[in-house]
Amino acid sequence: xxxxxxxxxxxxxxxxxxxxxxxxxxxxxxxxxxxxxxxxxxxxxxxxxxxxxxxxxxxxxxxxxxxxxxxxxxxxxxxxxxxxxxxxxxxxxxxxxxxxxx
Ligand code: HEC
Numbered sequence: 179x180x181x182x183x184x185x186x187x188x189x190x191x192x193x194x195x196x197x198x199x200x201x202x203x204x205x206x207x208x209x210x211x212x213x214x215x216x217x218x219x220x221x222x223x224x225x226x227x228x229x230x231x232x233x234x235x236x237x238x239x240x241x242x243x244x245x246x247x248x249x250x251x252x253x254x255x256x257x258x259x260x261x262x263x264x265x266x267x268x269x270x271x272x273x274x275x276x277x278x279x280x
Contacts, residue, residue, distance in 0.1 A: 215272040222253060222261045223269060236278025242270055 223232055237245065246269055250261040261269075 210268075210271050212272075212275075215268045215275075218265050218268045219272045222265060223249065226252070226256070232273060233277045233279075237273075239270070239274055242273050242277075246270055246273075 219232075220229065223229065235245075246261075246266050250266060254260050
């Protein structure tokens with residue numbers, strides 16, 4: 179319960195701050211490894227909510243970038259370290275390929 183309340187506060191904060199960072203990611207054009215991408219996604223994106231939360235959503239690339247930046251901001255607040263840029267790019271590609279299919 180307390181954890182949920184903290185997350186909601188963090189989430190509101192993240193939305194107000196992270197808008198300026200939108201658009202700083204670029205999609206990798208080569209070297210995409212589906213298995214590694216899934217591991218990266220699982221490592222960084224399933225600590226606060228399950229994978230389903232992300233994968234049931236259908237978004238375009240721009241909206242995914244925005245969502246990942248928001249989540250990365252929350253991740254840093256909670257865990258004290260950033261999601262590396264390279265990992266964010268891999269997660270972006272992973273979501274574009276795998277989310278919203280069901
Ligand atoms: C530090 C905790 C935390 C981590 C780590 C986290 N999330 Fe979230 N996520 C939240 C919270 C809290 C919400 C609900 C509030 C919101 O939407 O910001 C949420 C909501 C979402 C949503 C639904 C809202 C939307 O924008 O469509 C998606 C999709 C999502 N997360 C994807 C991800 C992805 C992808 C990652 C990995 C890069 C990730 N999350 C990592 C806490 C987290």
